[in-house]
Amino acid sequence: MVLNERKIRILEAIINDYINTAEPIGSRTIAKKYNMGISSATIRNEMSDLEEMGLIVQPHASAGRVPSDKGYRLYVDNLMPKHDITPAEAAFLHQMIINNINHIDFLMKEIAKAISVLTRYATIVSEPKFYKTTIKHVQLVPIDERSIVLVLVTDSNVVRNQVISLADAPDYEQLQRLTSLLNDRLKGLCSADIGDALFTDIIHNAPEADRAAVSVILSTIMSAIENEDGRQVYAGGVKNILAFPEFSDVDKARKLFHALEEREMLITLLNSGDESDKIQVVIGSENTVDEMKDCSLVKASYRFGGRNYGSIGVIGPTRMNYVQAMSILSGVVKNINKALGELSGG
Amino acid sequence: MVLNERKIRILEAIINDYINTAEPIGSRTIAKKYNMGISSATIRNEMSDLEEMGLIVQPHASAGRVPSDKGYRLYVDNLMPKHDITPAEAAFLHQMIINNINHIDFLMKEIAKAISVLTRYATIVSEPKFYKTTIKHVQLVPIDERSIVLVLVTDSNVVRNQVISLADAPDYEQLQRLTSLLNDRLKGLCSADIGDALFTDIIHNAPEADRAAVSVILSTIMSAIENEDGRQVYAGGVKNILAFPEFSDVDKARKLFHALEEREMLITLLNSGDESDKIQVVIGSENTVDEMKDCSLVKASYRFGGRNYGSIGVIGPTRMNYVQAMSILSGVVKNINKALGELSGG
DNA sequence: CTTAGCACTCACCGCGATCGAGTGCTAACA
DNA sequence: TGTTAGCACTCGATCGCGGTGAGTGCTAAG
Numbered sequence: 001m002v003l004n005e006r007k008i009r010i011l012e013a014i015i016n017d018y019i020n021t022a023e024p025i026g027s028r029t030i031a032k033k034y035n036m037g038i039s040s041a042t043i044r045n046e047m048s049d050l051e052e053m054g055l056i057v058q059p060h061a062s063a064g065r066v067p068s069d070k071g072y073r074l075y076v077d078n079l080m081p082k083h084d085i086t087p088a089e090a091a092f093l094h095q096m097i098i099n100n101i102n103h104i105d106f107l108m109k110e111i112a113k114a115i116s117v118l119t120r121y122a123t124i125v126s127e128p129k130f131y132k133t134t135i136k137h138v139q140l141v142p143i144d145e146r147s148i149v150l151v152l153v154t155d156s157n158v159v160r161n162q163v164i165s166l167a168d169a170p171d172y173e174q175l176q177r178l179t180s181l182l183n184d185r186l187k188g189l190c191s192a193d194i195g196d197a198l199f200t201d202i203i204h205n206a207p208e209a210d211r212a213a214v215s216v217i218l219s220t221i222m223s224a225i226e227n228e229d230g231r232q233v234y235a236g237g238v239k240n241i242l243a244f245p246e247f248s249d250v251d252k253a254r255k256l257f258h259a260l261e262e263r264e265m266l267i268t269l270l271n272s273g274d275e276s277d278k279i280q281v282v283i284g285s286e287n288t289v290d291e292m293k294d295c296s297l298v299k300a301s302y303r304f305g306g307r308n309y310g311s312i313g314v315i316g317p318t319r320m321n322y323v324q325a326m327s328i329l330s331g332v333v334k335n336i337n338k339a340l341g342e343l344s345g346g
Numbered sequence: 347m348v349l350n351e352r353k354i355r356i357l358e359a360i361i362n363d364y365i366n367t368a369e370p371i372g373s374r375t376i377a378k379k380y381n382m383g384i385s386s387a388t389i390r391n392e393m394s395d396l397e398e399m400g401l402i403v404q405p406h407a408s409a410g411r412v413p414s415d416k417g418y419r420l421y422v423d424n425l426m427p428k429h430d431i432t433p434a435e436a437a438f439l440h441q442m443i444i445n446n447i448n449h450i451d452f453l454m455k456e457i458a459k460a461i462s463v464l465t466r467y468a469t470i471v472s473e474p475k476f477y478k479t480t481i482k483h484v485q486l487v488p489i490d491e492r493s494i495v496l497v498l499v500t501d502s503n504v505v506r507n508q509v510i511s512l513a514d515a516p517d518y519e520q521l522q523r524l525t526s527l528l529n530d531r532l533k534g535l536c537s538a539d540i541g542d543a544l545f546t547d548i549i550h551n552a553p554e555a556d557r558a559a560v561s562v563i564l565s566t567i568m569s570a571i572e573n574e575d576g577r578q579v580y581a582g583g584v585k586n587i588l589a590f591p592e593f594s595d596v597d598k599a600r601k602l603f604h605a606l607e608e609r610e611m612l613i614t615l616l617n618s619g620d621e622s623d624k625i626q627v628v629i630g631s632e633n634t635v636d637e638m639k640d641c642s643l644v645k646a647s648y649r650f651g652g653r654n655y656g657s658i659g660v661i662g663p664t665r666m667n668y669v670q671a672m673s674i675l676s677g678v679v680k681n682i683n684k685a686l687g688e689l690s691g692g
Numbered sequence: 693c694t695t696a697g698c699a700c701t702c703a704c705c706g707c708g709a710t711c712g713a714g715t716g717c718t719a720a721c722a
Numbered sequence: 723t724g725t726t727a728g729c730a731c732t733c734g735a736t737c738g739c740g741g742t743g744a745g746t747g748c749t750a751a752g
Binding site: 370373374375404408409 | 743746
């Protein structure tokens with residue numbers, strides 16, 4: 001069976017209508033609403049064909065049709081109009097990213113929030129990977145007699161705090177010395193560069209009195225930088241899910257909420273698919289995660305100098321507004337990449 | 347009408363039953379379940395009195411009774427058994443607090459999470475107030491040519507990061523000098539101590555080349571420390587709300603979710619009531635916030651040396667388990683206070 | 693004061709009737 | 723051959739109705 005122009009227009013009508021109304025749509029409605037110059041009976045015949053092709057389904061015998069996951073897939077891959085974000089949205093995103101580009105941890109949360117506000121869907125983001133990130137600066141800051149803060153700045157400008165408890169914390173001058181020492185030895189290195197040899201070398205070259213402290217501090221630095229999967233993932237706008245009729249059953253909503261609080265699940269989601277620059281769409285049953293079978297995920301990676309940096313995903317019902325989600329996401333990614341580029345260039 | 351012993355026992359039975367089942371409870375059920383040696387008819391008469399007193403209400407004519415907010419109030423103030431947390435819970439809380447007491451920002455989030463897990467209610471916490479908190483240490487850390495990080499450690503061991511953008515960031519040695527300068531002048535001061543005079547004095551005594559940077563840095567420190575309401579509030583376990591039958595209506599749940607994302611609302615909630623050491627309970631309609639009229643809030647402040655530090659609140663339906671919420675909350679607060687005490691003593 | 697008895701109320705459940713949106717099929721038509 | 727009007731049919735949703743049962747309030751007797 002051939003998917004002619006008319007079938008495509010009917011499919012588009014069904015998808016557009018369903019995205020807006022969340023109600024199954026019948027032949028008569030299409031005939032009236034989108035006057036295509038053909039009768040409802042003809043549309044009925046075409047719809048019968050579309051169903052046979054698996055592009056639309058009937059929830060029950062006397063109901064209208066609803067797009068299937070396969071239908072959405074065709075739509076997303078071939079039919080969907082490309083369109084950009086509005087200048088206002090672009091300006092808003094650009095400003096927000098420029099303002100916070102120096103503080104990536106914070107920026108990621110703001111982005112998640114902003115995207116959920118613009119799309120009214122849930123947003124998940126992952127921070128830049130630490131793996132193969134190099135140390136730009138370490139700084140030891142005194143707290144009290146038994147603890148200090150390790151501040152770690154990486155080349156991707158992620159700032160991390162880590163409180164370290166010590167039996168007997170060094171005083172301020174000692175910390176200054178240790179800070180200099182550590183920066184001299186560690187600056188510009190990535191986790192792979194810091195082997196056991198360097199590790200013990202630094203300890204042995206430290207003043208006798210500082211060795212215990214240096215050992216603890218080095219371990220903390222190592223574990224912070226090694227923990228590749230330790231990067232943060234944030235979810236924003238999760239409550240938007242409650243606004244969709246597909247989640248009017250509280251139990252269903254609760255399950256999805258629960259899933260979206262699972263770090264591992266979010267990481268799995270964001271890491272799925274290839275890591276190309278393209279925006280990827282995972283529709284309903286294509287999801288490997290069970291709780292997501294009724295949802296779609298639109299995701300993109302932001303990058304910097306060819307290294308994979310992190311990902312951003314928009315989660316909505318399968319009938320989500322793919323055009324809007326994809327355009328906003330691409331706007332965000334473009335702006336982040338641009339800002340990160342300027343950062344490395346400047 | 348006098349509230350005799352028997353009426354009290356019946357009221358307790360109604361409240362306990364309703365806390366567990368969320369179903370109106372009738373006279374026959376009480377007679378059977380809690381054998382008090384009196385017939386359902388007698389209980390009926392007593393219940394009629396309790397209703398007249400406004401302690402219980404009937405959702406509709408042929409239904410059982412449900413405690414009123416006034417009934418809960420009486421229960422919480424006078425009838426409720428005091429009981430402590432289990433040794434296991436106590437050990438768990440104690441360990442978590444001791445482990446993280448040096449990093450209060452993080453600790454607060456962990457506490458919110460832990461309380462929601464233990465109680466299955468939502469938890470809100472506010473970080474220690476910055477107001478009248480003194481500066482323990484400031485540290486400037488380099489990021490790149492155009493930005494530095496300000497790390498601020500207060501006497502309550504809160505560690506704050508703030509990225510500062512500068513037209514031309516000082517180099518490392520310059521930052522060292524500035525760090526020393528700022529520590530010399532600011533250590534031990536609270537926001538009220540840092541007036542305009544000191545402010546300009548520091549700037550004028552700084553080397554000519556550093557003045558622009560010092561000015562920006564000082565402003566950042568000031569705004570961080572002055573912003574009394576700028577303290578963070580976190581909500582945890584909000585999704586637990588979806589498990590309660592009183593929120594099986596998604597719309598109701600959505601409204602509460604929305605409210606619990608409003609910073610201002612949370613601050614209002616946590617600041618309501620007096621600031622004594624006592625655990626406070628706000629029941630249903632006693633709430634000033636509209637969205638909370640169906641909920642109760644159990645809240646406590648944790649303190650340190652007589653200064654108000656911050657608050658923790660547990661939010662559940664009005665039929666929440668007050669005994670459990672209050673015991674866990676008091677356990678948490680006791681442990682925090684103890685840990686904070688040790689901190690200042692050690 | 694307590695309790696058995698009883699009439700009454702009313703939410704809830706299950707049932708059948710009705711309604712209507714939507715379909716598929718058929719036959720007529722261009 | 724494709725399009726369309728007509729029609730029977732399907733089936734979820736809605737409504738009305740009587741029955742059921744939990745629960746009450748009242749009354750009168752113990």
